[in-house]
Amino acid sequence: MGEFFSNVSRYPKYLITIILGVFASFLQPLIRRGKNPVTAIALIGALISGLLTLIFIVKAMVYPASMV
DSSP: OHHHHHHHHHHHHHHHHHHHHHHHHHHHHHHHHTTTTHHHHHHHHHHHHHHHHHHHHHHHHHHOOOTT
């Protein structure tokens, strides 16, 4: 039974490692492309636009139109 809990306790480590690997593989090409000023401005604009979209969607989900 102790071996079972030892295996289960490793899963959070695997999850964190996978998430960090995905972020690293996603950000690495963006950082390389960000050296060009025009591309950097476009990437920053896309990031801001994505964050605003996410904020508006979550707000609409949490506060329905009847409550606003």
